[in-house]
Amino acid sequence: MNICPKCGKTSDEIRFIGPFCEECFEFKIKFPKKLEYLICSKCGMVRMRGKWGKYDQKAVEEDIAGRFRGSFERADYYLDSETAIFYYNIDGKIYEVERKFSVNFVKVNCPECVRKSGGYYEAILQFRGEKKKREFFANQAYGWLKKKTFVSKVVERKEGIDLYVGRGKTVVEFLKDMGWTYRSSRKLSGEKEGKRFYRTTYVVRFE
Template sequence: MELRCPKCGISSREIPFSGPFCIKCKPVNIKCPKRMEFIRCSKCGRVRLKGNWVKADESRLSEEVISKCKGEFIGGSYDFRKQEATFFVGDKNRMFPVKRRIKVSIVKNICQECSRKSGGYFEGIIQLRGPKGKVMKACRTIKKMLAKTTFITKEEAKKEGLDLYVGSSKAVVELLAELHLRAKMSKKLAGQKEGKRLYRTTFLIRL
């Protein structure tokens, strides 16, 4: 029996139906937030997602927007210029787009790491000692690897080698283990925060 969609008038001979409606006009249950906000660091460009500062392009942020929406859809994407989400409903054989307006704003701020870096903050000092060639080679490797987990506030040339002032002592410890490097460690009290003692650690590496 031929059906006519009560909303658009199309025939069931032209398009699949779901109940009394054609699949395009079938009421779809999709719940979306009306507004969303992302915080982007104005220094490094990273975005705060789930408590962490991460590199995220529009594609990654689009995924985050869609993940906050629930309902009867197979997939979706978000257009930042149109401020519009497009969801795909139906089945694997035939899908149709359903659009929803979601206002997404991106607020600029400064992440803790960039704030510390600009303020000269450091928790550890790597002291590289040895022949100049070995020191420079080790320095390049260390800087490249530390860039993945922390930052270097200052690089200071010394008569006997090179000092690197690093934002995270923990990152240095992990680096030493990964590179199988031995270091003589010494700690110095740098102050207190919320009643907790803060130390700066010096890592002496002889090459």
């Protein structure tokens, strides 16, 4: 018969894990000192493991669960109750250990939203030629581009419509998708993070 050195209960009364009864046995779990996630207050994106992505509660919970260390077999984390559950398998018996753990969500503006609000753009897409067509297609382009990047400015001119677009690559994708012929010109417009920064203007003309 074992006697628990902490509480004095015996192995006749309660199950034992090593020298201690299962109530007194210490499950050693290492928690991160501080766990913080950046979350964008404008678009709701979250920064996880150095990358910005769409907020997905399950993915965040899994990420948190992956930060705990110990001899448990599995850990689950629940944001709503700020609870972690650890599953131990000791001599074939499963033990569930519950611990409270809170995570900080720090509200910031993500780089994409910072660019957007700063009027950032990499490309200008110009619609020229026949008025009705250029208006129709500029409108269509605006909807398409907004889903994949952002349009920081729309300028209506006498000769046509200019869209100032966040990402240049997305404009090229769009033009290819539409199968239009276009002209493009690149202009050096300063430096960004030590590199030369170019802006490209694309012109589509409708007959």
